[in-house]
Amino acid sequence: MNMTRVLSFLQMARYKKTELVEEDISSVSSIQLNEGVSTTTTHIRYHTGISVWGSRSHLEKCLLVLVASLLLIVVVLTALLSASPGFTPSPAIPSQCNFSDDNFESMCLTDTCVYTASEMARSIDKTVDPCDDFYAYACNGWIKNNPIPDGKSMWSIFGKIELQNQLIVKNILEKMDIDKVKSKAEQKARIYYDACMDANETIEALGGAPLQEIIRKIGGWNISNSGFNVQKFDFQAILQNLQNGYNLGGLFNWAVGEDDKSSSKHVIIIDQGGLNLPTRDNYLNKTSHKKILDAYLEFMTKISVLLGGNETHAKEQMSLVIDFETELANITIPAENRRDEELLYMNMTVTELEVMAPFLRWQDFFNDAFRRVNKKISNKDKVVVYASDYLKKLSRVVAKFMETDKGKNTMNNYFVWQAAKSLSPYLSKAFRDAAKILRKAIFGSEGGEELWRYCVTDTNNAIGFAVGAMFVREVFHGPSKPQAEEMIEGLRTAFKRNLKNLAWMDSETREAAILKADAISDMIGFPDYILNPQELDKQYSDLKVEPNKYFQNNIMVNFHALRKNLERLDQPVNRTRWGMTPTTVNAYYTPTKNQIVFPAGILQIPFYDGRNPRSINYGAIGVVMGHELTHAFDDQGREYDRNGNLNQWWNNKTTNQFKLRTACIRDQYSNYTLEGTKLNGKQSLGENIADNGGLKAAFNAYLDYTKNALKNETLPGLNFTHRQLFFVSFAQVWCSSMTKEASTLMIEKDDHSAPRYRVIGSLTNLPEFSREFNCSLGSKMNPVKKCEVW
Template sequence: MNRFKFMIFIAFITTGLAFAQTSSLQGPEMSDLDRKAAPCNDFFEFSNGTWRAQNPIPASMDRWSRRWKAGEENKYQLRDILNEVSAQPGQPKGSTAQLTGDFYAACTNVKAINAAGITPLKPYLTAIDAIKDNAGLQQEIRELHSIGAMVPFVFYGNQNQHDPENVIAQVGSGGLGLPDRDYYVKTEQRFVDARAKYLVYVAKIFTLAGSSDAEAKVAAQTVMDFETALAKATLDNVALRDPHSTDHIANLDALQKMTPHFDWTTYFSGAGVAPGVININEPNFMAEFERQLTSTPIAAWKTYLKWQVLNSAADVLSDPFVDAHFDFYQKQLAGVGELKPRDVRCAEMTDQMLGEALGQEYVKRYFPPEAKQRAQTMVSNILSAMQDTIEGLDWMTPATKQKAIDKLAHFTVKSGYPDKWKDYSSVTITRDDHFANFIAGSRFGVKDNWSTINKPVNRGRWGMTPPTSNAYYNPLMNEIVFPAGILQPPAFSVKYADAVNYGAIGVVIGHEISHGFDDEGAQFDATGHLSNWWTADDSKKFEAKTACVVKQFNGYTIDGLDNIHINGKLVLGESIGDLAGLKIAYLAFKKTAQGQSSEKIDGFTPDQQFFIAWGQFRGDETRPETQKLMVQGDPHPVAKYRVLGPMSNFPPFGAAFSCKPGDAMVRPDAERCVVW
């Protein structure tokens, strides 16, 4: 037994001792079950149908479940914290209380924001109006980038896929107002309709900014033409999932030759970044950028840049701008009925801008040490189950197995919150100017990212704020991250039985671990290098197994729209994560005291409780409009298929509920997908 497995073994013993008594712990939510539904035919309906029927989607949300409700309750907790600190003005300048309290106070001062109207944005629009030539255009692009308006290309720091110990400059595609490139080029009616609505929205924003109706209509068409040209040169969402498609290591000379009419030396100097290794994400896009520099009139560029500034700032301007922005992006595209209350939106924005300042108080109140310890134990147990799974594979050669186990052994686990908090003390935040605070926060975020370029990677940095109800895997870091915001009910609680914790957050943990071995993550080695560690034969077998998952999910359609199918290639990574995550969380659960017992809670066996917990955690009711957006651009399947898909492939589920061949939740052996 190696040291890694020994540590996991001790963790298993600890879990068994600490949580051997299950009768006093909480099982799944029995009131959520729809007992009229047969679990072997539609487990999604069985596990949470009653809750969804009794809890319709709130008008301000695009989907709803106990999990999404909990995510919103996190924001209410943040709002309560911010109401307290903002009621205490005069805190020391640069302190977390001053920064977060004053930001929130200014954000909730609707009277002042509405009185200001578009005035705060006028200096930026005036600067664009002053552009006379290519040099002025480039200067304005640099300025917009510094405040977070990354148009028409994006510039940021991220690890070098071939040298992940170091951060390099990245240049990529950007500058679109519609969700992605397909919205500009595809001919299906939903895309045609979206383009028509977008033209109306763009014109509306221009009229709010002072243009006449006729001027606004012309401006909207100029924007559409410009963005369509950019979109045609942009990779689609499936292509973007392949790390090789955006891997084009170069230097300043190569970038300059690719876009000779853009002065990159001056750009780097203005960004405060020394030229070094550069990754050009999408060369075709940069070629189109060069074409636009040489062929598009300055007047059209000015219209486009004005639009991008107006659109990026709409949410922090007066109510007419906020309402127009909401009406298009949320109401028309996602089907949401109304804006969230102002104080909740301001809590969200404070978290977005100053998340690690606000997060310090959040974790003090809502993430006790015992929760972090139990979560870490669960992660250790599930990592061990993944190792057992790899060792037991009958299709993988020993050489590739050893590489996979080595990668697993090098996983970094982050839970709750950073060991070192980000320092925001240099950000100037006041109580009386929301727009200025927004710009200050945006400038800080950009500068903070740019400051990492050409330096060794800081492995202590986090990609999510502590209150976030989500999790992620980073292949370049080979790390899994679980913020305090997701380590809350209904995903996790020290009061839950192991069946519930392993069936909910446990599958999430397994899911993130599995991302290290999905179709994208499997292309990175233990140290985060984009490197092929597979034998040719093993790689072919892996591709065949993933093709099964693609085919399965291609067969699913979104509710009420049988002509719109899930894109199996787009959701492949997340679906592999769910499939493997369910398996390894279940295997880890079976090593706990409850997993080895037959004691029922509310009439359900431990195994049944485990599966019910996952069905309830993923029990989202989702608006049809949102499902359309998800099918087009979200790598996650619609929630229903995150339950039905993996469980129908997993024999222990069928055994737990005595399902039979031919039941909808039992895929025939010839069609059953097993990757890990």
């Protein structure tokens, strides 16, 4: 949710063309680890016909229950014995049939429920005591039945749904009659996708020529003998060319975003940036990351050679670029030390910025960008800086390298490498394959998904809301939206009620917190405008996309994203603007809007299906909703008031009590280990607070629902109570596997804890879980010491 996350989305905008260019958000899932797609998954929809249940006699109902249960047992056991011998969950037939309507109506026998029950049974490992390791109990079967696909480093429920969504989008795009589509934006999506698929092999024929042309335009490169002259090296010009001309990165990140202290306004925001490996530790801990650094150098050298360079010379020059990036890593502030928004925020004039960071003529830099939207920046205009120490030190680093021709040459190589690294994926196969060795070192997998999956993802990144319109029309039907809204209201009520039970909060802060909870707005499914062709077309009116011009289309998309972002300066904040496209399998909270958002992509089985028992839905999507709601009150979200403004609205005594409780969470997660390495409980603090608070709020909301429910269904063939199903459902959406390399990266980079500890950490802190599964006090899942914030 902090500015590191904001500008990580900016980097995605520049390197992957996504439209997420300024959202300050906290998401529920670790999207940065989903580096590739490699397997085909068939999307199966489950439809329930008109029910004839009510016309049956009591005897017929009882017999049908028994027959259905026996059939389910046969299906489940057959699947288990064939797919994973050794795992023997024991679905149970109802012990008696007393011919009571309540008894029959409490069991859901729709095709959706039978499927859900079967999937749950296949995932459970009955050889594990749920009071010893609930994650293993709930997920070992899933892990055994779902090995990591070739080419991927992580496999999870999120990944499976994402693949299903991609298949849906592929079918829509390929079946589209482009001449009959009313929306020009959707036509552009199809043209972009076709250009990516490259049926005419235009991309292969061009090779590296499109990128070589850009390198010549930005001043040349000595590695490829493309006209670089060190005596004419212009630091300001090349930086402006990269960032303002091609919307690429380098040295720092900047964008137009919402002002944290005046959230109804847009302002220029500047933060640290410039590293090309995932973490600063990749550069600074050279011993443990030698494999990654070696692979990075090999990747850089291969791209250089493909662009016309000599291998030996290129390797020497790229080694110096890595040294330069290491200097940047040395002055980069670690993410765990950047969690206090109030301390990071600095509002200053452009003149003050030039005094603080004189390595750049900032007014000229901004005016070079804003001339594209006919705006002008004065030296008195305000900017918000989140990395003042970094920018001060960066000025000294730049000054040192500008002292010698060798230093200037290295900086030029660094800038050209930004373009080469960012744009090479849009060139021929040889360029895309060059990255495999680096992906293998970082993620433990070479990637290499099927071309159509890559192109679906890339089209969604480029023209995501046009793709979203097609996706929504295809799959997002029925009562999903009102049912989701009903669940959110129930969670809000449960969360507010719990605030009144927290003795550590003073009454004034508690009342303000209740007002903030009431003010949290929600957006579900998709923005309404995308189903209006005229309104959707406005979003992409200045985007030019042409057949058989994949590389150039990418350049145009980059420029489109930059222009859209620059236009926001001096414009009021649109509080209904989405930061994720509808197909996204994720959810998020935006503190400056005090808003939670749930795209259509995540509102499907196993997270949500209106035909499943509510215990399943509350345990899955309900906890996700509670997670995002709790982000409004985590260690960073709590700094924003109900209007989305950063200010100190808490009583000091309550703030101190809050910090004591969050320290307990921090220490708890810091003691967990993954692949022999301890988690970083400080870095993941906000997400862990949200996980714990979301689970508690969702469980209490589910209990509230059961009080007035006309029927409270359970699943057939599973020997679980309704409440136990809630916890199993919660745990199983986090079932996942990952390579050792991906695990290491998650610990070093991700704000979220590893899936295993998202389950174990939250459940061990919730007494209600231990009561439902009869875990004795002192058992691993019911420790004596528990942490509680919300």
